Amino acid sequence: MKEIVVISxxxxxxxxSMVGAFAALAADAVLADCDVDxxxxxLIVNPEVKETHDFVGGKRARIIADKCAGxxxxxxxxxxxxxxxxxxxxxxxxxxxxxxxxxxxGCGVCVRFCPVDAIEFKDTVNGQWFISDTRFxxxxxxxxxxxxxxxxxxxxxxxxxxxxxANERNSNFLIVDGSPGIGCPVIASISGADLVLAVTEPTMxxxxxxxxxxxxxxxxAVPTAICINKFDINxxxxxxxxxxxxxxxxxxxxxxxxxxxxxxxxxxxKSIIEYSSNGLKRQxxxxxxxxxxxxxxxxxx
Amino acid sequence: MSKGFTVAVASxxxxxxxxTIAVNLxxxxxxxxxxxxxxxxxxxxxxxxxxLKPQITGRRAVTVDVPQVDTDKCTGCGECGRICQYSAIxxxxxxxxxxxxxxxxxxGGCIRICPVDAIKPRLLAIGEIELGTAGNVGFVHGRLRIGNVRTPxxxxxxxSHIRKGCLAIVDVPPGTSCPVVEAVxxxxxxxxxxxxxxxxxxxxxxxxxxxRQMGLPFAVAINRYGLGNDEVEKYCKSENIxxxxxxxxxxxxxxxxxxxxxxxxxxxxxxxxxxxxxxAMAGR
Amino acid sequence: MKIAVTSQGGSLDxxxxxxxxxxxxxxxxxxxTMEFEAIENQNIAASGGAGIGSAKTVIDAGVQAVLTGNCxxxxxxxxxxxxxxxxxxxxxxIAEAIETYKSGKAVEASGPNVKxxxxxxx
Numbered sequence: 128m129k130e131i132v133v134i135s136x137x138x139x140x141x142x143x144s145m146v147g148a149f150a151a152l153a154a155d156a157v158l159a160d161c162d163v164d165x166x167x168x169x170l171i172v173n174p175e176v177k178e179t180h181d182f183v184g185g186k187r188a189r190i191i192a193d194k195c196a197g198x199x200x201x202x203x204x205x206x207x208x209x210x211x212x213x214x215x216x217x218x219x220x221x222x223x224x225x226x227x228x229x230x231x232x233g234c235g236v237c238v239r240f241c242p243v244d245a246i247e248f249k250d251t252v253n254g255q256w257f258i259s260d261t262r263f264x265x266x267x268x269x270x271x272x273x274x275x276x277x278x279x280x281x282x283x284x285x286x287x288x289x290x291x292x293a294n295e296r297n298s299n300f301l302i303v304d305g306s307p308g309i310g311c312p313v314i315a316s317i318s319g320a321d322l323v324l325a326v327t328e329p330t331m332x333x334x335x336x337x338x339x340x341x342x343x344x345x346x347x348a349v350p351t352a353i354c355i356n357k358f359d360i361n362x363x364x365x366x367x368x369x370x371x372x373x374x375x376x377x378x379x380x381x382x383x384x385x386x387x388x389x390x391x392x393x394x395x396x397k398s399i400i401e402y403s404s405n406g407l408k409r410q411x412x413x414x415x416x417x418x419x420x421x422x423x424x425x426x427x428x
Numbered sequence: 429m430s431k432g433f434t435v436a437v438a439s440x441x442x443x444x445x446x447x448t449i450a451v452n453l454x455x456x457x458x459x460x461x462x463x464x465x466x467x468x469x470x471x472x473x474x475x476x477x478x479x480l481k482p483q484i485t486g487r488r489a490v491t492v493d494v495p496q497v498d499t500d501k502c503t504g505c506g507e508c509g510r511i512c513q514y515s516a517i518x519x520x521x522x523x524x525x526x527x528x529x530x531x532x533x534x535x536g537g538c539i540r541i542c543p544v545d546a547i548k549p550r551l552l553a554i555g556e557i558e559l560g561t562a563g564n565v566g567f568v569h570g571r572l573r574i575g576n577v578r579t580p581x582x583x584x585x586x587x588s589h590i591r592k593g594c595l596a597i598v599d600v601p602p603g604t605s606c607p608v609v610e611a612v613x614x615x616x617x618x619x620x621x622x623x624x625x626x627x628x629x630x631x632x633x634x635x636x637x638x639x640r641q642m643g644l645p646f647a648v649a650i651n652r653y654g655l656g657n658d659e660v661e662k663y664c665k666s667e668n669i670x671x672x673x674x675x676x677x678x679x680x681x682x683x684x685x686x687x688x689x690x691x692x693x694x695x696x697x698x699x700x701x702x703x704x705x706x707x708a709m710a711g712r
Numbered sequence: 713m714k715i716a717v718t719s720q721g722g723s724l725d726x727x728x729x730x731x732x733x734x735x736x737x738x739x740x741x742x743x744x745t746m747e748f749e750a751i752e753n754q755n756i757a758a759s760g761g762a763g764i765g766s767a768k769t770v771i772d773a774g775v776q777a778v779l780t781g782n783c784x785x786x787x788x789x790x791x792x793x794x795x796x797x798x799x800x801x802x803x804x805x806i807a808e809a810i811e812t813y814k815s816g817k818a819v820e821a822s823g824p825n826v827k828x829x830x831x832x833x834x
Binding site for chain 2: 135136137138139140143164165167170185186204206207229232233234235236239240271273274275276277279306307308309310311314328329330331332335336339340342343346347357360361364387390393394396
């Protein structure tokens, strides 16, 4: 079983569209959507949810108004500006303290220092994760709650479950849709992967972002290759990206032209492979073949 | 005109055109004589500088506090390990205390709880901030150190440079989780940028839920208008959401963008739309 | 001597779990009597703290050595600070791993042999 994680650095380069296409091409794959705070893969692969689970990301503090003595110690010790004096009167004080649940980081310091034990500290359900069936195979995905911390914990959980399923079924591939950026969620999605495919586009912004994301994958010693999407928007820039990739010892596994078919397929909730019958389909097939070749010739680390 | 006003340019989906709209708006508004600042809060992948091409006049390292234990003072009570929710400080035995700075959230709990004051804050570098000017636009951006995870802390630092009396345009990272919350917090207005595709609509709904939860006034900008279908427009109408800008799906815009050019400079016919947007911001 | 072995199950016939931080169980064995107890690992779902939490679990169990497959940097740092010897690259059953250790064939780790978060793999 080989795990391939598709990331980009810059958003909007075509990660999810590419993952949808790979799902259609891969014989015997498990899918994982690790872009938990803006998940889109389900719009193409149309999962039928079989299992739903709550995700507890951490804890949250909540002041019990009736117990609050109004001393303000909580506000004094909170490093995250989460505490305000705008709660209702209780029998003892005219205004009590409250904690903004969005600002609360769940550090528990106010809970520890409250002299009257007025603060409750509970596990919070920050989102949900799902195990589903799709026409391409099983899929593990999630929905992180709005404004929640995306620490990578949910991403790690999705990958772990997807791997478990892939191993149980003896699947050939685990294909992971990653998220933009270089932070925790991306780090959690790439470590230990067999191959990271960085999808980029021929723009200065994407080139700049690609440099940072391949520095990240190098930092975590994960084998990395590149795909240049929409390359014909600026072929000179595409060539520059290829040159930089070469200097860093990174292979460009494919150059895909811009094609409005990608959007048309998306509107019909189809993968590019199911929708397109022309050159675009062939090029993505060729990209997938190159990706499989690279995965199969790599020594496992 | 002298009243400060902060506009956060956000989206749920990446690649919809936040930076394009933010930099062009900053450029045009400055041209109208307003005091304008552009603050790039996409600290993981900042790109605004590619278009504004600022002259950098200041650079400073940004740090957060992590714990440092004085083992001579430590009595081995273990309180620090017990209060930490993140396993960033671990009491082994006696005065043998380990710290894991990359797990630390800088809550200060261990520092406060230590009964013998044996724990002091130590500075951990998380990235840098650069300040400069791009013509008449005041420029600020943050750049996170590769491998560091303190995105929201760096974003907060970038925003601390918002000056009074300015039209401050905050370029927000993609998504709907805590970095976005940190960047959007305190804005007077949020401009949600989307594209008229299923992915664009899906993520726009998430972003709308976020700004509504935060209680912030907002409107939508549709970029690449004409590309997909009209579901985004229908959604906005059904939700009574104002569509304040429609930029067409023009390959020439993509081409100009790809070389780091401002749309309004490369394609003058789009100046009008950004002037309209700048005036709309003035009127809020 | 007390040794902790990372395990996929709760008995001496169980297979060694190749991960430390996210191992399913820690089987604590007294090597002279071969008496043992299995501790279910409470750290599996944790993100950054799993290795550390698991290290604390075995430290609290009073072991002098750990036998496992792979061990990441946070766990390695914690175990080392507690003076616990770490042996990696072990496999087979728990009983077999103990035999390997007793016969002097177990490889003592000089550092972590996997990167952080590698145990996220199944």
